[in-house]
Amino acid sequence: SSDDQAIKNITIGASFPISGADTTWGDCLMAARFALDQIKDQNLLSGYRLNMEWGNTKCDAGTGMKVLFDLIHNPPQKLMILGSACSPVTEPMAQTSREFKLLQISYISASPALNNRETYPYFFRARASESKRILPSFEIFKRFNWTKIAIITETINLYTLVANEVVKVANETKTEIVTSTSFDTEEDPQKAIAKIKESQVRIIYAGFYPKPGRRVLCRAYHEGLRPPQYVWIGPGWFPGPYWWRNREDGDLIVGNITCNNTVMDFMAEGYFSTDPPLTWDGNKTTVSNMTSEEWIKAYNTYRKYDLYAKYAGGYNFAGYVYDATWAVALTLNNSIQRLAKKKLTLEGFTYGNVDYLEVFTSEMAKLQFLGVTGPLSFTKTGDRIGITVIRRVQNHSHIVIAKYIDQSAKVIWDDSINYIWGTPASGFGIVLAIILLRFNVSYREDRAIKITSPNINIAIICGVILCYISVPFLGLDSNILGISTYGMYAHSLVCRIRIWLLLLGFMMGFSALFTKTWRLYVIFTNKTSRKQKTEENGDFKIVYSITTCVTKHPAIWQSLMLGSNGILLLYGLALAWKTRNIACDVANDSKTIGLAVYSVCVFSSTAALIGFTVTQPAVRFSMIALFILLSTTGSMYLIFLPKVWMIKDLARVNSTQRSNEADSEPGKLIERHLHHSASRSSIMPDPKVYKLQDEISELKSLLAMKCQRIEELEESLLKSKISTITNNEDTIPRLHSELVEDASNSCRCKSANCWKSYFNQDSQEISSYNNSYLSVQSPQQRRVSFLPKD
Numbered sequence: 067s068s069d070d071q072a073i074k075n076i077t078i079g080a081s082f083p084i085s086g087a088d089t090t091w092g093d094c095l096m097a098a099r100f101a102l103d104q105i106k107d108q109n110l111l112s113g114y115r116l117n118m119e120w121g122n123t124k125c126d127a128g129t130g131m132k133v134l135f136d137l138i139h140n141p142p143q144k145l146m147i148l149g150s151a152c153s154p155v156t157e158p159m160a161q162t163s164r165e166f167k168l169l170q171i172s173y174i175s176a177s178p179a180l181n182n183r184e185t186y187p188y189f190f191r192a193r194a195s196e197s198k199r200i201l202p203s204f205e206i207f208k209r210f211n212w213t214k215i216a217i218i219t220e221t222i223n224l225y226t227l228v229a230n231e232v233v234k235v236a237n238e239t240k241t242e243i244v245t246s247t248s249f250d251t252e253e254d255p256q257k258a259i260a261k262i263k264e265s266q267v268r269i270i271y272a273g274f275y276p277k278p279g280r281r282v283l284c285r286a287y288h289e290g291l292r293p294p295q296y297v298w299i300g301p302g303w304f305p306g307p308y309w310w311r312n313r314e315d316g317d318l319i320v321g322n323i324t325c326n327n328t329v330m331d332f333m334a335e336g337y338f339s340t341d342p343p344l345t346w347d348g349n350k351t352t353v354s355n356m357t358s359e360e361w362i363k364a365y366n367t368y369r370k371y372d373l374y375a376k377y378a379g380g381y382n383f384a385g386y387v388y389d390a391t392w393a394v395a396l397t398l399n400n401s402i403q404r405l406a407k408k409k410l411t412l413e414g415f416t417y418g419n420v421d422y423l424e425v426f427t428s429e430m431a432k433l434q435f436l437g438v439t440g441p442l443s444f445t446k447t448g449d450r451i452g453i454t455v456i457r458r459v460q461n462h463s464h465i466v467i468a469k470y471i472d473q474s475a476k477v478i479w480d481d482s483i484n485y486i487w488g489t490p491a492s493g494f495g496i497v498l499a500i501i502l503l504r505f506n507v508s509y510r511e512d513r514a515i516k517i518t519s520p521n522i523n524i525a526i527i528c529g530v531i532l533c534y535i536s537v538p539f540l541g542l543d544s545n546i547l548g549i550s551t552y553g554m555y556a557h558s559l560v561c562r563i564r565i566w567l568l569l570l571g572f573m574m575g576f577s578a579l580f581t582k583t584w585r586l587y588v589i590f591t592n593k594t595s596r597k598q599k600t601e602e603n604g605d606f607k608i609v610y611s612i613t614t615c616v617t618k619h620p621a622i623w624q625s626l627m628l629g630s631n632g633i634l635l636l637y638g639l640a641l642a643w644k645t646r647n648i649a650c651d652v653a654n655d656s657k658t659i660g661l662a663v664y665s666v667c668v669f670s671s672t673a674a675l676i677g678f679t680v681t682q683p684a685v686r687f688s689m690i691a692l693f694i695l696l697s698t699t700g701s702m703y704l705i706f707l708p709k710v711w712m713i714k715d716l717a718r719v720n721s722t723q724r725s726n727e728a729d730s731e732p733g734k735l736i737e738r739h740l741h742h743s744a745s746r747s748s749i750m751p752d753p754k755v756y757k758l759q760d761e762i763s764e765l766k767s768l769l770a771m772k773c774q775r776i777e778e779l780e781e782s783l784l785k786s787k788i789s790t791i792t793n794n795e796d797t798i799p800r801l802h803s804e805l806v807e808d809a810s811n812s813c814r815c816k817s818a819n820c821w822k823s824y825f826n827q828d829s830q831e832i833s834s835y836n837n838s839y840l841s842v843q844s845p846q847q848r849r850v851s852f853l854p855k856d
């Protein structure tokens with residue numbers, strides 16, 4: 067069409083490594099094609115169609131040079147060169163392209179050599195130089211108080227030049243570089259590793275490509291330079307999630323040693339990397355009218371159907387290639403008018419013309435736009451100004467732990483805010499637990515609390531407090547302690563404390579709760595084995611699970627933890643089920659246990675799931691801490707709030723009782739309560755319901771007291787005070803068994819009629835027993851032995 071004829075084609079040359087064992091980075095090519103499509107859609111270069119011709123460098127310098135010569139030699143003329151990826155390829159290419167007065171922009175080459183404006187005057191890059199890793203790395207050293215460092219690098223400019231700069235920064239920051247060593251790309255790094263081992267330095271600043279890096283880690287494993295004693299800080303740009311794993315079939319072979327992927331996974335654990343981010347995490351619209359998030363979605367769809375989808379790889383470079391391609395288009399677009407003033411056009415471009423080069427170079431140097439990898443602008447040496455992220459390998463995943471902002475030279479640690487909330491939250495829980503503890507101690511002589519075993523309650527609250535204390539320990543970054551001998555000791559101590567606190571707290575709390583239920587179960591169901599009764603005064607037994615903080619066998623250790631806790635909970639549930647029908651509500655925690663175990667099961671299985679699946683430490687900590695706090699607080703309130711209410715209820719009942727001391731005989735008391743309920747019912751909107759509710763609640767209170775009374779009688783029997791009444795040895799077991807029978811029957815009574823008949827039949831016997839008992843009680847004991855308490 068006439069429109070098509072009006073559009074002029076302009077072409078750039080590009081190079082990508084889209085084949086090779088470690089460098090099948092077809093995403094670089096696909097991201098450039100995606101960018102060109104969108105540049106066309108947005109009519110950026112109005113009147114022009116921007117085309118791209120490209121070649122495969124295979125990340126090899128020789129092949130890269132051939133690609134460049136082919137691009138230059140074959141028509142049409144290429145206005146700029148986009149590429150390459152690997153620094154050893156980009157360096158010679160950029161030295162050559164300058165001879166043709168061609169501007170070259172690399173999307174990811176990071177060699178510091180490329181900052182040399184004398185050698186590379188027309189070179190730019192969309193990804194920052196490897197030197198930008200240095201300051202963030204020193205921030206890591208500072209944070210963990212690491213003062214002695216070893217350096218190991220592959221002998222390519224990309225890393226040896228960085229090593230020199232590291233030495234300079236170390237001098238300025240009083241960090242000691244104890245040893246600096248290097249190895250050739252294809253060489254077994256045995257000697258270099260031996261040198262580091264000899265230096266006894268355990269912090270290693272590394273620079274290598276993925277393949278030589280794997281050899282280094284394998285050799286280090288065999289030489290005993292293993293994490294967590296040895297810490298590696300290296301490049302983070304490696305494509306793919308598991309760069310440390312062997313790419314070929316079988317084990318990795320390095321000289322006379324081999325490493326399987328389990329060893330490589332182990333060696334990579336804790337590896338620190340410093341590198342620019344994959345994409346920018348802001349939500350502003352970028353140069354292509356998409357937010358980074360929208361861009362990722364759009365690109366993910368595009369790469370699935372692109373012509374070169376089979377070369378997919380190097381996904382983490384895509385954003386940089388995309389932004390570099392936009393930088394080319396924007397520069398060409400912004401140059402049109404300036405060229406016009408010189409009577410030049412884009413379509414009229416010729417190699418060797420300095421006018422074009424001057425305009426292009428100055429326009430690119432001026433560029434400032436928001437790319438999908440963040441705000442993009444260049445330094446005077448054509449380097450990218452931007453952000454560096456600090457990542458750490460945890461459970462085989464790369465976790466962002468901090469961001470380093472170039473302009474402000476500041477590090478924002480990811481944990482600085484998220485970990486802090488755990489301490490005040492658990493502090494608040496501890497205060498509430500102490501309030502309940504005080505309540506429990508203050509009312510320990512009150513029947514409603516006494517019957518719930520105050521000493522056991524104290525154990526439950528202590529368990530709760532231990533669980534709360536474990537939360538700040540979970541959030542404590544033990545790496546802060548450093549890796550000195552003391553630091554390592556403290557590290558291992560923190561590891562143990564955080565596990566043991568939670569485990570002991572959990573075991574203590576639930577064992578105590580279940581001990582109470584077990585006691586109730588024995589009292590009410592096992593009449594013949596009364597000798598097994600556990601005394602209330604602190605003599606209960608808690609069976610602790612024997613677990614140790616073993617890191618070598620986490621699966622076994624975790625199974626032990628889950629198994630022992632699970633068995634404890636199941637046992638508690640079984641007890642709760644067996645005691646569910648015991649109508650002694652004050653002492654019977656079966657419903658509470660059911661609810662507490664349910665909430666703990668739900669919360670802890672969610673927390674365990676999070677522990678296994680979420681790898682981001684701050685999110686992981688926040689979620690786990692939240693679930694610990696929720697289940698601890700929930701269980702505490704389920705157990706203790708009813709007791710607080712009970713105290714209030716009893717206070718009400720007692721005040722009614724005080725008004726008629728003479729009516730303290732149980733039978734009359736029931737009648738009076740019924741009468742009281744009936745008289746109240748006349749003013750209630752739903753008399754029957756209120757009457758029944760009142761009756762139930764008051765009878766329950768009475769029953770509770772009755773249970774307590776039985777306990778007191780048992781105590782006195784066991785203390786042999788009964789022997790002062792009678793010296794006849796046969797009487798003791800008989801009385802004991804009668805009382806047990808009596809206790810079981812009375813606490814099974816659920817209705818007023820049952821109570822009435824029970825008291826009518828037995829009141830005489832009880833009161834005669836009371837009378838004999840009173841004869842050996844102290845005044846205070848005598849006071850509490852009446853029903854109800856005055």
Ligand SMILES: NCCCC(=O)O
Pocket residue numbers: 151152153154174175176177193224303
């Ligand atoms: N960002 C590193 C890419 C590889 C290289 O510079 O050679």
